[in-house]
Amino acid sequence: MDALASLLDGPRARGAFLLRSVLTTPWSLRIADRAPLTLMYMVSNGGWVVPDGAPPVRLRPGDIAVVRGPAPYTVADDPATEPRIVIQPGQVSTTPQGEELCEEMDLGVRTWGDRTDGEEEQPDSAVLISGTYQMHGEISGRLLTALPQVLVLPGDAWSSPLPALLCDEIVRDQPGQEVVLDRLLDLLLIAVLRAWFSRPETGTPAWYAAQSDPVVGPALGLLHEGPAHPWTVAELAARTGVSRAALGRRFTELVGEPPMSYLTGWRLALAADLLREPDATIAAVARKVGYGSPFALSAAFKRVRGVSPQQYREAAGREAAAAAS
Template sequence: MDVLSDVIAAMRIGVPHSSRTHRTAPWQDHFEAAPGAGFHIVLAGSCVLTPDDGPPLMLHVGDVAFLAHGRGHALSSAPGEPETVLLCGAYQLDPGRTHPLLQGLPEILHLPARLGHDAAVRATVDLLASELERELPGSSSTVIALLDVLLLLILRTWLDESTQPATGWSAALRDPGIAAVLRAMHEDLAHPWTIPELAALAGMSRATLTRRFTTLIDRPPLTYLTWWRLTTAARLLRDTDATLAVIAQQVGYASEYAFAAAFKRRHGLAPGRYRAPSAPLADTDVSLQNQAN
C-alpha cells in the first residue's frame, strides 16, 4: 500500500455518504461544522460557497471544493444562475487518528474546473453521479468504493500541484529519498528500522536524512515511525478482531506488554479499553450523513 492510500485507510471510519442534488434559484443550504471531511463538485451551473468565518468562494461547473477539516459553511445560488446541479459527499474521520498530511491541508481545497482536464477525476465523478441517480442493484457498495477513490484523487491532485512552500507533506512525497523512506516504513511496520538502514534507502547520510525528514515532516524518522505504528494499531483494534498479540507483532512490538504500554502512553487508554465500541463515533456518523444529504 502506498503512503497516501495507507493514510486514508487509517483515518477514515464508518461509511462515507454522497448525494446528487438539483437546486433552482434562489436557494441556500447550510452545513454545520462536523469532525470529518467533505466535498462539493459543481456538475452544472454555478454557486457560492461561504465559510462560517471566511470570504465567499465562487464555484463554477467542474470545480471541486474539498473541506478537509469539517468547517461549517453555506452553499447558495449565484447571481444570474437559475439552476445548479451538485455532487456532495462527506467522510467520517477519527480525530484520534488524524494524519499530519490532512492537518496540513488548507481549510478549503479548491480545484478549479478539475473535471475539464483530469480524466481520472472526471471519470470517477461521472460514475458516482450515475450510480446515485440510477440506484441500481449493488449501487451502495459501488458508491462507497467510488467515494474512496475520489478522496484519493482529490488529495493526490492537490499534493501534485500544490504551490505551497517546499516543506510539509507535499514536499516530502516529492522528495525521492524521503518518499522512499516513508514507503518502506509504511509497507513494513513490523521491521525493526534503524537510521542507518533508512539512510541507505534514502541515499543520504544519517545526519542529512534526520535533518531533511524532520524539516519536512516536523518530527524525526523514528519518532514518526513510532507514532504511525500506534496510529495503525488503533485502526486495527477498532476495525479487526485480531488479538493484541497479533496486532503487536504487526506493528513492530516484540511483546504484547511492550505494545500495551506504548499504546497507553500514546492514546491514554489500554488497548482493550480503546477497542470497546464508542458511542460518539456513531453520533458523528449521523452528523456527516446530514451534511452529504
C-alpha cells in the first residue's frame, strides 16, 4: 500500500453527505458544519469559495474544489453576496437567524434549492454537487495538513468520467445507492488529489514526492503495508537493497524525518483512528499497530500526544457528539 492510499483510508466515505444544490442568483451559503473535508463540483454557472480571512477563490463550471475544515467558509455567486442560508452541523440548513429551511427547499432525491416557481432548474440556476466527509480521523491529518484550505482543480486541467457519473448517480433512488455514492466520492477525491499533486506549482508534500524514489518509495510502502511488523532500519535497508546509512540519509532528506520516527507517527495515527471505534480495546489496538502491550502503546501515545489512549478516546467521543449536535 502506498502512502497516498494509506492516508486516504482515513477519510474514506461511510454514509457521506452528498447533495445536489440548485440555486438562483443571487445566492450565498454559509458553511458552518465543522466537516473535516468537503468536495464540490461546480456543474453550471460558476461561483466563489470565500474562506474566512483569506482571498475568495473562483469556481467555474467544470471545476472541482476540495475544502479543508473545520473552519467555516462561504460559497456564493459573488464574494459580496451576504449569506442567505447557513449549513449547520448535522447538515441542517437554516436562515442566518436560525429558522430551519430543509423541508421547504427539498427538490427531490438528494436535490435541494431555492426555486419557488415550481421548476427545479432554470438557465440562470447554479448547480453544485457537494460531498461532505463527516469522519474526523488522525490518519487523514497528515493528508489534510498537506492541502491548502481551498484547493481548486480546473475542469480543463484534467479529464475524468467521474464527475459526470456522480451527476447521474446522485439523483438515483435505488437499493444500495448510498454505498455507490460513497465509493464514487472516494474515487473522485483520489483522482482529484492525484491530479492536483502532479501539478508542479502545487508544492507536492514530501511524503508524496518520495514515493517515486527507487529507495524511499519501497521503504514507505513496507511501513504502510505492515505497521505491526518489528521494523528496524537494518531490515528496511536490506529489503530496499541499500546500506543502513544510505537509507537513513535519503529517507530523512526526502521525507523530512528518519524512518523510525516516521513509523512511530504512522503507528500512533493508526492507533488514534482505531481508538475511535467503541468496541476496540487498547490491547487489541496495541497489537494491530506494532506495540507489544497496552502499556507500551500508552507510554508512546502519551509521550507524543500528551494524553493517554483512554483520555484521547473520551475526548474523541465528545468531539463526535458535538459535531453531530
